[in-house]
Amino acid sequence: xxxxxxxxxxxxxxxxxxxxxxxxxxxxxxxxxxxxxxxxxxxxxxxxxxxxxxxxxxxxxxxxxxxxxxxxxxxxxxxxxxxxxxxxxxxxxxxxxxxxxxxxxxxxxxxxxxxxxxxxxxxxxxxxxxxxxxxxxxxxxxxxxxxxxxxxxxxxxxxxxxxxxxxxxxxxxxxxxxxxxxxxxxxxxxxxxxxxxxxxxxxxxxxxxxxxxxxxxxxxxxxxxxxxxxxxxxxxxxxxxxxxxxxxxxxxxxxxxxxxxxxxxxxxxxxxxxxxxxxxxxxxxxxxxxxxxxxxxxxxxxxxxxxxxxxxxxxxxxxxxxxxxxxxxxxxxxxxxxxxxxxxxxxxxxxxxxxxxxxxxxxxxxxxxxxxxxxxxxxxxxxxxxxxxxxxxxxxxxxxxxxxxxxxxxxxxxxxxxxxxxxxxxxxxxxxxxxxxxxxxxxxxxxxxxxxxxxxxxxxxxxxxxxxxxxxxxxxxxxxxxxxxxxxxxxxxxxxxxxxxxxxxxxxxxxxxxxxxxxxxxxxxxxxxxxxxxxxxxxxxxxxxxxxxxxxxxxxxxxxxxxxxxxxxxxxxxxxxxxxxxxxxxxxxxxxxxxxxxxx
Amino acid sequence: xxxxxxxxxxxxxxxxxxxxxxxxxxxxxxxxxxxxxxxxxxxxxxxxxxxxxxxxxxxxxxxxxxxxxxxxxxxxxxxxxxxxxxxxxxxxxxxxxxx
Numbered sequence: 001x002x003x004x005x006x007x008x009x010x011x012x013x014x015x016x017x018x019x020x021x022x023x024x025x026x027x028x029x030x031x032x033x034x035x036x037x038x039x040x041x042x043x044x045x046x047x048x049x050x051x052x053x054x055x056x057x058x059x060x061x062x063x064x065x066x067x068x069x070x071x072x073x074x075x076x077x078x079x080x081x082x083x084x085x086x087x088x089x090x091x092x093x094x095x096x097x098x099x100x101x102x103x104x105x106x107x108x109x110x111x112x113x114x115x116x117x118x119x120x121x122x123x124x125x126x127x128x129x130x131x132x133x134x135x136x137x138x139x140x141x142x143x144x145x146x147x148x149x150x151x152x153x154x155x156x157x158x159x160x161x162x163x164x165x166x167x168x169x170x171x172x173x174x175x176x177x178x179x180x181x182x183x184x185x186x187x188x189x190x191x192x193x194x195x196x197x198x199x200x201x202x203x204x205x206x207x208x209x210x211x212x213x214x215x216x217x218x219x220x221x222x223x224x225x226x227x228x229x230x231x232x233x234x235x236x237x238x239x240x241x242x243x244x245x246x247x248x249x250x251x252x253x254x255x256x257x258x259x260x261x262x263x264x265x266x267x268x269x270x271x272x273x274x275x276x277x278x279x280x281x282x283x284x285x286x287x288x289x290x291x292x293x294x295x296x297x298x299x300x301x302x303x304x305x306x307x308x309x310x311x312x313x314x315x316x317x318x319x320x321x322x323x324x325x326x327x328x329x330x331x332x333x334x335x336x337x338x339x340x341x342x343x344x345x346x347x348x349x350x351x352x353x354x355x356x357x358x359x360x361x362x363x364x365x366x367x368x369x370x371x372x373x374x375x376x377x378x379x380x381x382x383x384x385x386x387x388x389x390x391x392x393x394x395x396x397x398x399x400x401x402x403x404x405x406x407x408x409x410x411x412x413x414x415x416x417x418x419x420x421x422x423x424x425x426x427x428x429x430x431x432x433x434x435x436x437x438x439x440x441x442x443x444x445x446x447x448x449x450x451x452x453x454x455x456x457x458x459x460x461x462x463x464x465x466x467x468x469x470x471x472x473x474x475x476x477x478x479x480x481x482x483x484x485x486x487x488x489x490x491x492x493x494x495x496x497x498x499x500x501x502x503x504x505x506x507x508x509x510x511x512x513x514x515x516x517x518x519x520x521x522x523x524x525x526x527x528x529x530x531x532x533x534x535x536x537x538x539x540x541x542x543x544x545x546x547x548x549x550x551x552x553x554x555x556x557x558x559x560x561x562x563x564x565x566x567x568x569x570x571x572x573x574x575x576x577x578x579x580x581x582x583x584x585x586x587x588x589x590x591x592x593x594x595x596x597x598x599x600x
Numbered sequence: 601x602x603x604x605x606x607x608x609x610x611x612x613x614x615x616x617x618x619x620x621x622x623x624x625x626x627x628x629x630x631x632x633x634x635x636x637x638x639x640x641x642x643x644x645x646x647x648x649x650x651x652x653x654x655x656x657x658x659x660x661x662x663x664x665x666x667x668x669x670x671x672x673x674x675x676x677x678x679x680x681x682x683x684x685x686x687x688x689x690x691x692x693x694x695x696x697x698x699x
Contacts, residue, residue: 576695577694577695577696578691578692578695579630579691579692579694580621580622580623580624580625580630580691580692583618583621583622584622587618587622
């Protein structure tokens with residue numbers, strides 16, 4: 001098969017699965033068949049992606065095939081098609097692997113759901129994978145936007161999977177309107193780009209001013225999608241979805257789409273140094289701020305949620321420093337170890353029936369495999385030397401060196417310490433110490449649960465060594481120096497953070513400092529203030545907009561309808577039904593016509 | 601009898617017909633008025649044929665007379681129906697037909 005066919009198969013196999021489940025609803029309502037069809041679609045998709053990868057290793061080059069789309073005056077306004085290159089191919093494989101693992105895990109995790117809900121869950125999963133792959137294979141920004149919006153919609157549906165629960169419904173709506181608000185930036189950016197270059201290509205070469213406008217607008221969308229400060233507040237709420245959904249959305253796919261967009265549009269961003277400066281700062285602030293928030297969470301999923309925002313901050317900072325490869329590499333390793341962490345957390349929640357760290361403890365005795373998996377993910381996230389996260393985080397930090405970027409560099413170093421510290425805290429509180437009351441009856445899930453953990457643990461450990469290959473695929477010449485200043489500082493940060501966590505939280509957090517830290521809700525307060533202010537501001541604006549819509553726009557419409565109705569009522573009286581009246585009207589008409597004839 | 605005289609006659613008949621149609625309530629009277637108007641047109645036909653020469657127009661008059669008679673037959677049938685329904689031939693009673 002040609003590369004294009006393979007890419008189309010990779011994209012549309014989940015779409016076919018979703019369509020089948022949507023149309024043939026008995027399959028969906030029965031539950032189990034839906035899971036099998038969805039898994040089949042994902043396996044086919046991943047298989048096609050892997051075949052592309054094998055071809056690539058065998059020396060195949062980039063492929064770009066497009067067809068005209070949206071004809072206007074005989075000329076195509078835009079194109080749609082497939083682009084397989086050093087960025088989209090690794091992404092396709094990463095998304096495929098993570099999605100398949102998550103779906104497999106879900107079969108075990110969601111088995112208590114009613115058959116209908118179970119079927120709906122897998123239908124949404126298939127639809128989501130399709131949307132994400134549309135983003136990945138896009139050859140231009142317009143198609144990417146289409147996929148982007150599909151991802152937004154399906155992630156809304158997945159976050160709100162337990163829609164009967166008010167908090168979940170609220171979280172879904174919040175995630176939706178936050179990202180939609182930011183997506184306005186994408187739309188306006190596309191408009192500006194089209195007006196000035198006549199196309200939606202990221203390879204076009206507009207002037208610096210235009211490039212700055214376009215990239216700044218695109219970056220607004222990235223802030224929303226990738227949960228950057230100050231629009232990060234939807235991400236922790238999105239933890240209301242089922243845990244595997246969090247693993248999918250907040251590891252390799254939805255939030256990563258923002259970073260992927262910037263990697264894709266890197267030629268445009270390269271023309272806009274101003275936007276890159278802003279990105280560097282926003283990324284660094286997010287990394288540090290979210291790491292502080294992750295420190296004080298008692299919900300294991302919220303710790304991971306804030307750490308996701310923090311790691312996305314790293315990626316954005318790297319992209320802002322002009323090193324797209326570093327950002328993309330961190331995106332890849334993060335996808336594996338964060339999916340692993342979320343799934344391991346899911347396994348823990350499944351065993352303990354609680355999200356709270358307070359209810360956990362001593363789980364290493366009951367869940368040995370989960371403990372190892374979570375440990376690998378945590379060490380990778382903390383940047384422990386040799387693990388995947390270490391390589392990519394080093395690369396991000398190295399790309400910030402020099403160029404007067406020492407403040408962001410310091411902030412990211414600080415968050416590297418905090419990352420190690422809060423992951424150490426979770427490890428010790430959940431898995432270390434004595435068995436807690438709720439942990440006493442915990443046991444490992446079946447092979448469908450442990451299998452994905454094992455599969456994901458491998459790349460979470462080792463994907464760091466693939467960096468060189470991805471770098472050559474992206475035509476990025478970079479050598480990793482492991483004895484330079486940054487890697488040494490970064491690894492010591494990681495080790496110091498883990499050691500500090502050990503000293504503070506061992507013995508069940510009896511150290512005097514630990515209690516103080518637990519009560520340190522100040523950062524949460526900042527976050528809540530932000531959220532409240534944002535809510536008041538946005539709800540105020542939407543209130544005004546709603547009033548205008550209801551009373552002015554709709555009023556105009558209603559007035560039109562009302563006057564037509566009233567006019568009809570009056571005109572109706574002309575129709576008396578009496579023959580003489582009609583005769584008189586005919587005569588009057590004839591007279592008028594005659595008069596016109598005479599006078600002319 | 602001049603052409604002008606004939607035209608005047610036709611115009612007068614037409615006006616009488618219109619007046620009758622608009623003012624009368626009885627169906628038969630209104631039918632008569634319509635008949636007057638139709639015949640004023642026929643007179644014009646015949647008069648122009650007579651003074652301008654050519655007999656073909658006279659054929660039209662015969663046709664028009666025949667068709668008018670047929671129309672009146674239909675009209676009278678309707679009047680009969682109205683009479684059967686209401687016991688009266690006042691045409692305003694038929695205004696219920698507008699529903």
